[in-house]
Amino acid sequence: MSSSESVKSLTELVQQPCPPIETSKDGKPPEPSDPPASDSQPATPLPLSGHSALSIQELVAMSPELDTYGITKRVKEVLTDNNLGQRLFGETILGLTQGSVSDLLARPKPWHKLSLKGREPFVRMQLWLNDPNNVEKLMDMKRMEKKAYMKRRHSSVSDSQPCEPPSVGIDYSQGASPQPQHQLKKPRVVLAPEEKEALKRAYQQKPYPSPKTIEELATQLNLKTSTVINWFHNYRSRIRRELFIEEIQAGSQGQAGASDSPSARSGRAAPSSEGDSCDGVEAAEGPGAADAEESGGPAAAAKSQGGPAEAAAATATEEREEAPRPAEKAEPPPSGTPVPDAAAAADEGRPRAPPPPPEGPADGPGPVPNPAAAAAAAPAAGEDAATSAALPGEGPCRARDGADRSSALPSTSAPAAARRPSSLQSLFGLPEAAGARDSRDNPLRKKKAANLNSIIHRLEKAASREEPIEWEF
DNA sequence: TTTCAGTCAATAAT
DNA sequence: ATTATTGACTGAAA
Numbered sequence: 001m002s003s004s005e006s007v008k009s010l011t012e013l014v015q016q017p018c019p020p021i022e023t024s025k026d027g028k029p030p031e032p033s034d035p036p037a038s039d040s041q042p043a044t045p046l047p048l049s050g051h052s053a054l055s056i057q058e059l060v061a062m063s064p065e066l067d068t069y070g071i072t073k074r075v076k077e078v079l080t081d082n083n084l085g086q087r088l089f090g091e092t093i094l095g096l097t098q099g100s101v102s103d104l105l106a107r108p109k110p111w112h113k114l115s116l117k118g119r120e121p122f123v124r125m126q127l128w129l130n131d132p133n134n135v136e137k138l139m140d141m142k143r144m145e146k147k148a149y150m151k152r153r154h155s156s157v158s159d160s161q162p163c164e165p166p167s168v169g170i171d172y173s174q175g176a177s178p179q180p181q182h183q184l185k186k187p188r189v190v191l192a193p194e195e196k197e198a199l200k201r202a203y204q205q206k207p208y209p210s211p212k213t214i215e216e217l218a219t220q221l222n223l224k225t226s227t228v229i230n231w232f233h234n235y236r237s238r239i240r241r242e243l244f245i246e247e248i249q250a251g252s253q254g255q256a257g258a259s260d261s262p263s264a265r266s267g268r269a270a271p272s273s274e275g276d277s278c279d280g281v282e283a284a285e286g287p288g289a290a291d292a293e294e295s296g297g298p299a300a301a302a303k304s305q306g307g308p309a310e311a312a313a314a315t316a317t318e319e320r321e322e323a324p325r326p327a328e329k330a331e332p333p334p335s336g337t338p339v340p341d342a343a344a345a346a347d348e349g350r351p352r353a354p355p356p357p358p359e360g361p362a363d364g365p366g367p368v369p370n371p372a373a374a375a376a377a378a379p380a381a382g383e384d385a386a387t388s389a390a391l392p393g394e395g396p397c398r399a400r401d402g403a404d405r406s407s408a409l410p411s412t413s414a415p416a417a418a419r420r421p422s423s424l425q426s427l428f429g430l431p432e433a434a435g436a437r438d439s440r441d442n443p444l445r446k447k448k449a450a451n452l453n454s455i456i457h458r459l460e461k462a463a464s465r466e467e468p469i470e471w472e473f
Numbered sequence: 474t475t476t477c478a479g480t481c482a483a484t485a486a487t
Numbered sequence: 488a489t490t491a492t493t494g495a496c497t498g499a500a501a
Contacts, residue, residue, distance in 0.1 A: 097480075097482065099481070099482065099483090100480055103479095104479095109478095115477095115479080190484085208476090236477085237476095237478070
């Protein structure tokens, strides 16, 4: 009823898309950039009649299901087509840092898997895409930034550094005093490849290690406990995310598919490790073979090596995987040597039986797909207990999908918007209608085509008009 | 408590 | 100079 009214105003609001400044009460100063920006952009054409500052949070709340994948795809296109960077876009439009933007654009999570907060950036992106002047505005920002930079850089003549005086606290210790405050910066831990390997192996055996296990791992690898904990948290979510994108891609090519069969995933799935590690998780997807893996299995076997049953029991009861190994790493230098035996130590878990882990400390870049071997090898006896325990809740990809989604039954992306009665549609609906949305039919092909097109498009653009963009100094 | 979702921010890679 | 990766931190949910 009245909702349409407000919606209408919203529509206009869209015209004024970039409110980087959240306004709010949130506790985080949005962007530390330049509060005192004397921008030219009025930034408030807002012809609206007062009230209704409608935070995007509200927009998010009533937003229909958005196609996150499609949105990011288009945003990427627009940005690259116009030579706009993620940093600028992120800070200006989304209020996020470059790294976050990169991540978001590269691996968008499906709408229904996002929390309210997580949807926000996507709504902003959609809003931005709908804004006819989006590019122009961003370009302006870019120009201004550059100008400011230049100014500051060789502030040679005249002006007496406008924003220079650090005034408070911020001491400019340029070149002198290498004793800046107790080195308050933490060095940022970087895990060595061997350490990551070891952690991944541990993950495969037990994605949710007990505190005790974590402690042991930390000790063996010579890492802080918190680092190990963080690593597991991060790794879990990363894996999960990986699954999401596979889900999306697979889904889009879905049934009608027909062409191909290849193991859809795999494409570039595992980022850091060529495929190895994830098998546990990915395997989950596979029908039969999947369960092999045994996590507890090998480990347990290693130690007790007696009856499988017992091993399983042990695992179930408590975990006590790790090995008794005499490791005694005799106090290695805290920092210097990354512990060659760290790998060995962790490795310990599943060493013997199955295929020899072909990787040594210096395993070549060889893309050798050995992962399968491990999985395959598994006898798959009966350690379900262990397995089940090991696998995270949801596990297989199927099963979900029909679940959430507050509004109706829109099976997948597109339709929802279409059947929306309210005029919200105008807000989120694509202006260009370049056929982006009604994919449903043969999305996969379309996606690929789109990619090619974008590439071609970009090339053409580059060829024809080479960077007319500001070169003004 | 613990896990998860989102991010930040340093730093690797391009 | 950008973009990608990733350990750590924050806040919310269970």
